[in-house]
Amino acid sequence: MMPxxxxxxxxxxxxxxxxxxxxxDLGFVVTPGGEHEYTCNALIIFDDRTFIEIxxxxxxWSRPLLKIAAKIGLINHLAKNKPDxxxxxxxxxxxxxxxxxxCIRVExxxxxxxxxxxxxxxxxxxxxxxxRRPDGAIAQWLLGxxxxxxxxxxxxxxxxxxxxxxxxxxxxxxxxxxxxxxIIIAPEDLVRTANAFNTFLIAAQGASHPKPQSIVLGKxxxxxxxxxxxxxxxxxxxxxxxxDRQHLDTNKTCGTNIxxxxxx
Numbered sequence: 112m113m114p115x116x117x118x119x120x121x122x123x124x125x126x127x128x129x130x131x132x133x134x135x136d137l138g139f140v141v142t143p144g145g146e147h148e149y150t151c152n153a154l155i156i157f158d159d160r161t162f163i164e165i166x167x168x169x170x171x172w173s174r175p176l177l178k179i180a181a182k183i184g185l186i187n188h189l190a191k192n193k194p195d196x197x198x199x200x201x202x203x204x205x206x207x208x209x210x211x212x213x214c215i216r217v218e219x220x221x222x223x224x225x226x227x228x229x230x231x232x233x234x235x236x237x238x239x240x241x242x243r244r245p246d247g248a249i250a251q252w253l254l255g256x257x258x259x260x261x262x263x264x265x266x267x268x269x270x271x272x273x274x275x276x277x278x279x280x281x282x283x284x285x286x287x288x289x290x291x292x293x294i295i296i297a298p299e300d301l302v303r304t305a306n307a308f309n310t311f312l313i314a315a316q317g318a319s320h321p322k323p324q325s326i327v328l329g330k331x332x333x334x335x336x337x338x339x340x341x342x343x344x345x346x347x348x349x350x351x352x353x354x355d356r357q358h359l360d361t362n363k364t365c366g367t368n369i370x371x372x373x374x375x
Contacts, residue, residue, distance in 0.1 A: 115223075115312075115329075116161075116328055116329040117161055117213075117214075117294070117328040117333070118161060118162075118214040119161060119213070120210065120212075120213045120291070120294060120345060121166055121203070121211050121213065122209060122210055122367050123203055123204070123209065123365070124165055124166065124208055125208055127152070127153060127167035130167065131153050133363035133364070134165065137286060137363050137364070138284060139284050139286060139288060140155070140280070140281055140282070140283060140285070142155075143244070144164070145244040146242065146243055147240065149168060149204075150166055151167055151169050152164050152165060154281075155284075155288075156278065156282050157288070157289065157291065159290050159329060159330050160272060160278070163291070163347070187202060193235075195236035196235050196236070196237060196256050198256075198258065199235065207366075210343030210345045210366075212260075212263075213345060214263055214264050214265070214266050215265055216266050216267070216268075217265050220253050220255050220267040222315075223265055223315065224237070225314075226312075226314035227262075229310055229311065229313075229314040230257070230262075230311050232259050232262065232307060234255075234257055234258065235255070235257070235258055237255045238253070239251060239252070239254075250270050251268075251270045252266050252269055253269055255267075261299060288349045288350075288351045289349070289351055289352065290349065291350075292348045292350040292374075293332045293334055293348040293372075294331060294334070294346075295346045296333065296345045297336065297337060297344070297345070301336070305335050308333075312326065343366060343367050345367075346369070347369045348369075349369060349372065351371040351374060352374060354373055355373070356373065357370065359371065
């Protein structure tokens with residue numbers, strides 16, 4: 112049986128510093144992540160090494176050019192011919208701001224991709240990425256994906272996981288948030304996506320899930336359901352130490368629906 116863990120959810124924002132302030136106002140500890148080639152990020156980290164990634168284009172000379180290229184469709188045009196994971200990642204900056212993607216952590220990338228082949232989906236070539244943290248440490252990881260935006264992408268750490276996802280005081284959120292209890296995704300074709308994901312898990316774990324539209328990965332439940340009139344690719348339910356269910360202000364979450372749910 113091949114273990115899988117929910118890793119993180121990605122929220123794309125127009126300005127990283129402003130987004131950090133808004134999430135801090137909501138009671139989260141937001142940890143600076145670092146920089147990639149064209150993007151920068153910050154993390155809302157939980158004790159089980161899951162996190163919410165807040166992602167933005169870097170404030171550099173290239174940002175206005177990338178925004179124009181995305182607006183006129185040039186980036187999507189370039190991405191569609193990519194044979195590797197950049198086919199997927201390049202599309203992130205063409206999406207509307209908000210919830211754009213989610214990721215599963217694996218221990219053996221090639222074995223996981225081999226399981227994906229049973230779904231009859233086209234596979235993309237893997238790529239290694241890295242991020243330089245503000246303290247100079249470099250985190251590296253391998254990404255894999257099917258050529259299907261409704262199926263999660265995969266990640267395997269190449270450096271110590273602590274380098275990419277530091278714990279300690281980073282997980283002590285004043286609002287009491289404890290972890291990602293549930294991610295609710297709304298694929299374009301719910302039945303097709305649920306069946307493909309279930310076929311993948313059968314190949315990897317040797318057993319069918321009785322409810323393929325509700326699958327547990329570590330401490331996080333992945334739910335697939337129709338969400339009419341909901342902005343973004345997913346909604347999140349976070350377990351927290353409070354007593355009442357709360358819906359966070361979407362003006363501060365870049366339109367992403369996030370609930371704090373009592374940890375019971």
